[in-house]
Amino acid sequence: MLLVERQGAVAVVTLNRPEAMNALSKALRGALRQALSELDADPMVKVVVLTGAGERAFTAGLDLKELSTDPLGMGAANATDPAENPAQAVLACSKPIIGAINGVAITGGFELALACDVLICSTAARFADTHARVGITPGWGMSQKLSRAIGPYRAKELSLTGNFMSAQQAYDWGLVNRVVDPAELMPTALKLAQEMTSIETDMLVTYKAMIDDGYGLSLQEALALEHERSVLHNAAVTPEMVEARRSAVQARGRTQ
Numbered sequence: 001m002l003l004v005e006r007q008g009a010v011a012v013v014t015l016n017r018p019e020a021m022n023a024l025s026k027a028l029r030g031a032l033r034q035a036l037s038e039l040d041a042d043p044m045v046k047v048v049v050l051t052g053a054g055e056r057a058f059t060a061g062l063d064l065k066e067l068s069t070d071p072l073g074m075g076a077a078n079a080t081d082p083a084e085n086p087a088q089a090v091l092a093c094s095k096p097i098i099g100a101i102n103g104v105a106i107t108g109g110f111e112l113a114l115a116c117d118v119l120i121c122s123t124a125a126r127f128a129d130t131h132a133r134v135g136i137t138p139g140w141g142m143s144q145k146l147s148r149a150i151g152p153y154r155a156k157e158l159s160l161t162g163n164f165m166s167a168q169q170a171y172d173w174g175l176v177n178r179v180v181d182p183a184e185l186m187p188t189a190l191k192l193a194q195e196m197t198s199i200e201t202d203m204l205v206t207y208k209a210m211i212d213d214g215y216g217l218s219l220q221e222a223l224a225l226e227h228e229r230s231v232l233h234n235a236a237v238t239p240e241m242v243e244a245r246r247s248a249v250q251a252r253g254r255t256q
Helices: 026-041 073-078 086-091 108-115 142-150 152-159 167-172 182-197 201-215 219-234 239-255
Strands: 002-007 010-015 047-052 057-059 097-101 104-106 118-122 126-128 164-166 178-180
Touching: 002 026, 010 026, 010 182, 026 086, 047 057, 047 182, 057 108, 086 108, 097 108, 097 182, 104 108, 108 126, 108 142, 118 167, 118 182, 142 152, 164 167, 167 178, 178 182, 201 219
Parallel strands: 010 047, 047 097, 057 104, 097 118, 104 126, 118 178
Antiparallel strands: 002 010, 126 164
């Protein structure tokens, strides 16, 4: 139900329940947490690409069929344990995660997409927050992260109607980085991942954390956090290290 393929320093993680629109069953949530934890600890892996199998869905969110037969299953909607909450499993990974959104991302699947660091969408991708229509309030970040990504007015339009948002609309509203033809989705995501792998792992992890940790603070608090961490990190950087990296940056600039 979960495929993990390593391509050099990039790991591709695929939600593999296409017959169930890659719905996040209890077993799949646990497998995702375990896989991301292992990849985070693997020194050979720098970047993760997360996608769904098939053409219909990235993921339809929690497996409602499974929940309908499990009286305790609704606890997953408010779980904080990364083994039960896949958005937390993604957020717990210190390395960059690129979401390659191949189809619909609905409710919990939308929340899982929002947890990724970069979103590349197929033109077949669509997003919907159906929490209100199902009668469940979100517990994996939707009510707070979506409004911060696209603004509160647009977030309310989506969440209080349950309407679908197309890939193009998601791009126009600033939710996703790029929209590409379905055949170009994985090549585009993998190319971006490979570009990230040219950065040293400690910098990928350090810079990602600086952005994420500062985002929830006021500007003044975030600037103080940046200063504190920058001073600590830059104290270990030598002139020789700067010169070596400067040459590499210049060489890369000549080829782009």
